[in-house]
Amino acid sequence: MRRIENDCCSCATDTYPCRGSLCPLLNAEHIYCDKCKYELTGDVFFTYDGQDLCPDCIIDALIEDEIIEKEDHSL
Ligand SMILES: [Zn+2]
Ligand SMILES: [Zn+2]
Incomplete structure (x- = not known):
């Protein structure tokens, strides 16, 4: 936003x-950020699916859409 x-x-x-x-x-x-509503300072933000997202929320969105896989910490 x-x-x-x-x-x-x-x-x-x-x-x-x-x-x-x-x-x-x-x-x-x-x-x-359109998800968590935090102000995105600096240049660190992503535009995805028409939304402006912070680095944390872009990961969530990509996992939700199965574009990336959830990190497997057992490795
Ligand atoms: Zn966010
Ligand atoms: Zn002024």
């Missing part, structure tokens, strides 16, 4: 106002 959020609340200082459309916190795209 992707949401555009306006995080700017403090980039303006006495010297400089908010940089407006150049402000990196304005209209920042936040990506949340």
Whole structure:
């Protein structure tokens, strides 16, 4: 799930106002895992079946769809 959020609340200082459309916190795209709803920070997320998933949930989804096999820890 992707949401555009306006995080700017403090980039303006006495010297400089908010940089407006150049402000990196304005209209920042936040990506949340569609399964566990955690915010996915950095570049570590996967898009699968139309969903944005974190590394843990992509594994679950792939196991559910039998694309990969559940890890066998007995080996
Ligand atoms: Zn700003
Ligand atoms: Zn997740």
